[in-house]
Amino acid sequence: MFNTQRPHNTKKRRKSILLKFHQFIKMQMETNFLIPFFTIFIQLMATHVKPQLIESQLSFPSCTATDPALNYRPVIGIVSHPGDGASGRLNNASDVSYIAASYVKFAEMAGARVIPIIYTEPPEIINQKLNLVNGIIFTGGWSKKGLYFEVVKGIFEKVLEKNDAGEHFPLLAICLGFELLTMIISKDNNILEEFSASHQASTVQFVENIKFEGTVFGRFPPVLLKKMTTHCLVMQNHRFGISPERLQANNDLCGFFKILTTSVDKKNKAYVSSVQAQHYPITALQWHPEKNVFEWGSSQIPHTEDAIQVSQHVANYFISEARKSSNNKPATSKVLDNLIYNYSPSYAGKVRGSFEEVYLFTPRPTLSSL
Template sequence: MIYLTRQAVTLTAVWLLCMCVTGRHASSLNNRPIIGILAQDTRSSYGSTYIPVTYVKYLQQAGARVVPIRGNQPEEYYKEMVAFTNGILLPGGAVSFATSQFARSAKFVWDMALKMNSAGDYYPIWGTCMGFQIMCNLTVGVNLLRPTDSNNASWPIDFSPDYSQSRLFKNAPTDVIEYLTTEPVTQNQHSYSILTKVFESSKLSSFFTKLSTNKDRKGTEFISTVEAKKYPFYGVQWHPEKSSFNWNPNYVINHDAHAVAVGQYMANFFVSEARKSAHHFPSVKMEATNLIQNYKKVYFSDGTFFENYYFD
């Protein structure tokens, strides 16, 4: 692999590239979007960090390509990655928000995305499950998660009153909205959540708009979908990628056509947001050598059907 930190690209040049694309999304769309996915820590013998293939396929089905955002890299690397990609996906998982490589990477890209969007440079972020949770952590600076009985379940969601005015759902097909509200099409794989009462009494409610909630098995209400008020940032506590791409029989996942349609809609929406970013790699060669296809992929034929990309 040829890593960008070894290229003759200075920090000044990277920042200038970010700034020069400001405003271009209004006149034309980028139909070659590349989205970064943050790798997270693992103790596997295959590598020190990994990205589940489900998230890669999820973005690819909507017309995007993927670059892995590796952990334990210098700050210059993250500036380059943000400058050359069109958005970031923070995946689900289970790592420390205080000590993990994932948390460190997320802090870098979050801070840069805030600065760029505030300066008019459109750059979206999507957080799924743990990714959504760390977005909340980065917003308030403390961990507001509380235990919930919500692991391994698929439910419909309860929309908030103003959901239809949101960027995420205002143009959603009526059948997708119906599936979301009446059928178990959102897979939950978490034991901690942002409770609704905690959300509403914290800074989270001024940064994010609450779009939906759910109740766990014991009736405790938690936040399940949000979007930022001033930024193209989106978070879901559930897993829209799993209906199409996760086949572990131990998980309660709805694989029917309606659940697949919901997942496809969410992927299409986020990739459409990424198309508004005009960021690009300085050369086709650099683009090609940083795509996720350059890394090793491992499939587990043990009946779990897991498939991951690993990184050293």
């Protein structure tokens, strides 16, 4: 045990030490036996001065208790997209689907795990998987019809049902995901407009008098928000979208979403780039927050420190929303049996795919007895 009492007569002790030190030096010089000055001093101090600890070193900090209203082990469902993500160079089967690994890493870097929602699985399996997760991501891509469209529409309806029933169940729709929501909510499959925004880094312009609190931008530092309006910190890669005028003219869309940001394409044509649902934890981005950190296939993707922070803040916001899904805590064994870790990613960047890595899925018996 350390002696925590302060020594008495400290000044007197120090004076005595120095006196002995001078006497010792004089004796050594008289005998012509020299000892290095600093070695003697350190030895004397170590002999006479006892170690002391300040009070803060003697007590352990008390850790703040976790919030029982939050789920600190959130799981995110990511819906797979038709194809192999590499124009058939990895797998050209007609029934293959993929999830770019960048979306998985995007969720993981904010503290979540991922379960793939394979769109070709039977509806009952998809519905049961939805009960294993605390939020959903709709990814980018190209498919706007057929089975994929119907599955995305069905999952979106389930998201609304869960929230209407009192479960906080967030959805993040990215690029194609935003476009699909626009079509589904408006009930108009022809509502989208063409834009020239493929492989384009851009700025975003915030809607005048927008309130950031409670939105995806709520925790962004003010300096970063300002930079987003002047620096190309977000990555666009789309041919379709919707203009602010067309969104506002549609009663269903303007009643569901509020516009947060707009951007302009290569022809200086404005489109909606970020929206937030007014009554649901649903965010839709026309841009790709996952690419800044994890994709390298296009030289236009911004990789600056500011761009990385944009991605991190979006991920942190979405997963913080998923943590509010505290009532949904399924059996651990079922979660483990269905996590993305049961699959191995394929390296697509080497074959000039659109992504660095992809997870490929082909119809097969489910991994667990859901």
